[in-house]
Amino acid sequence: MAILHNDELSQVLGESEYNHRHDTWLWYTLVFFDKNFNENDFPDFGMRDKMARYLQRNTWLADQVPQKRREQLIPKQQLAWITDERRLVEWLTRELQNTTNHSQINFRFNLTGRDFPIALLDVWQRDITEKTSLIKNLEQRWLQHKAHDKRYSWFKDDNQKCSLAYEWLEKNAYLTIFRTPIETYEDLLIFFDNANYTPEKEELYIGKIKKAWTQRKYRASLKNKAQYNFVLSNKTIEALDKISAQYEISRARTIEILVELEAQKGLYIAEKLKNSKLLQGG
Structure with a gap:
């Protein structure tokens, strides 16, 4: 069921249906458009009122908002593949920042999950054709990227393997890019997404981690056992x-x-x- 609003912003724009994505786009558009619109004034429950007051003072801009939004926001159906999966959000955010090379969003405010990468795309000052092409390309690249996950399948059944991977990498690979401990399979995937190792180095590291796991299991199997040497005929x-x-x-x-x-x-x-x-x- 659609959420309806009858506040000042609804009246200014002539729209009663609430849309968080639209509000986010408008906020950052105003921040980008006019430095007098205070970007440090973090959005809160008064966010819509602040935008309404600004547009009331600049009615010519208010008249352009619906058209500009249609020109910049690609249809939500083309964004359906973007979920709140943490790994996807981090990968997509990084790819969008690198591809668009824009720093319009200096503050994330209350944007979480998929809202942040979508906002990055929405406020990018390009026409909808270029944005559509980019998001389709990123969807294909994500599918291709995930197709390589089979190389990590050995870790999938036991989070202890993932924890051992972090211990080994911290000791032997001198971690500088990922200081958060690897505790789950998703953590491990995110680490390798960020590491940018060559396939050869990645294969080498995974092989050494597997060897360390085998050694650990062997040592554990020796618990409560002692070694004896016998001379037999x-x-x-x-x-x-x-x-x-x-x-x-x-x-x-x-x-x-x-x-x-x-x-x-x-x-x-x-x-x-x-x-x-x-x-x-x-």
Whole structure:
């Protein structure tokens, strides 16, 4: 349901339906158009009243607002792909700032999520044709960019892998561009979006992070375990290898099983010692 307004700005513009995007565009347009319109006067609940008073004093400009807005705001349907996803918002904001190279929005005010990159596009002083071409191009580039996410799929199932990535990168890659800890898969994607590593360096780093993860898991598996060195006869080693190969387990696991069974049953060692004594005539 549309939100209706009957305040001074509605009367000045002859429009009763409220549209936050329109208000944002008008605010920054006035800031850009006339330095006497105080950009430091942050928008608040009186934002519409401030714009109304300005336009009442400049009626010639008020008459031009609807037409100028039609010339600069591309249809919302072409912006439907822009969601509030944090990664998309950060990527799109950076791309728009780099492409448009304009600094008209010096203050973000209360703009959050998708509102900020859309405002960047709206207030860019170009005609709607150029803006439409740009946003279509950015949509395709975003889809192509996301297609490369498969290279990070190893991290997706466990945020601990992402945290380890941050520890490793902080220690070995001398992070300067991303001081916020990487705690989630989305954090990791945003980091690599900003890092601008070459594919070769990225592959190298990911490989080293995977190796560090394997080493960490191995060390964790050694918890409550101790290492012992035994001297075994060649005959015993051959038997041990045969059993290990038969059940496709390691030597260490074979010995563990045999010791556990002997501790539970107490059969084989006693029988072996008894037979030895008999053979020795004991």
